[in-house]
Amino acid sequence: MAEATIPAKDVKELRDRTGAGMMDCKNALVEADGVVDKAIEILRVKGQAQAAKRGGRTASEGVIQSYVHATGKIGVLVEINCETDFVARNEDFQEFARDVALHIAAAAPQYVSEDDVPEDERQRELRIFEEQAADKPENVRPKIAEGRLRKWLGEIVLLNQEHVNTDKHSGQTIEDLRAAAASKTGENVVIRRFTRYQLGEE
């Protein structure tokens, strides 16, 4: 698809949804024949390559962000890292931190990333899903169980969750927002840890 035929509003939408640069968005739309969702995939693949390059750089600056729900009965503390104090004070970075804290309060994830899920817990869930699929033909059981495991990980892992504020972040996962923040700031952005308190919980 020729660059000239890409509507400006699609470029804008792509920028808003990915945080990628103007030219990157145009090029991705050309490569994707103008299909925005495909362009997002293309940008994400490239973004992951960039993030991988950036991953080696130390992210030890950043911000501790808190959020307490208006009732005072749910509170969150989250540490988000970047590479420089300059970016730590950047408004996009701080907005990302606030968005994440609010999301954690509402969605109650259990782990930051899939890597943080203990292997025994993952195996236990997988066994349960395999047993639940016992009435299905044997050859499809592993696939069904794996699908349910993916769904479960999507529910308990922060980076896999879709942001609860769907008006502001329609369909974007926390990982999408993290990648966008990294892209906007040009630094490696890492959600390091979080704590969520709910009043009176065990």
Added chain:
Amino acid sequence: MAEATIPAKDVKELRDRTGAGMMDCKNALVEADGVVDKAIEILRVKGQAQAAKRGGRTASEGVIQSYVHATGKIGVLVEINCETDFVARNEDFQEFARDVALHIAAAAPQYVSEDDVPEDERQRELRIFEEQAADKPENVRPKIAEGRLRKWLGEIVLLNQEHVNTDKHSGQTIEDLRAAAASKTGENVVIRRFTRYQLGEE
């Protein structure tokens, strides 16, 4: 000492420092021959008796309080319980919660109460203090080691720490403030748990 000779300003000071009722303060000052510090001890002994009575009541209401230092590099989340939602919205209770959160940010305690210090950690410290006292006469060593252990517990245990804002809470420990909050609100007040994040710490 006769009640009539107790200066009103001493009663007021005692009320401010302990949160006890007017008549309790007067009676304690009479019993203490007008010595404020002694009256505080008397009130504390009585307060503990009252708190012990209250201790049986469930404290499952309360508030989650957060505090993030202006630099954004230190953050605290603390859960403080009381017995009713009415007291949870009480200004004295909420001020206590804010005071505790700010204190934790500055003083970095490791445990809420002495009961939370793991026994093996306590024994390890005690051994170190005993070895440090090896040059002292054998009969005083246990006492010296025990003294150092008390000091160490005063440093790492939240309830034993003096509040960092000495202008507002001169010489009062967090336990003093907690007892005062319980006395002011008439409910059992419990610091249930806290989390303190410092940017980039291990």
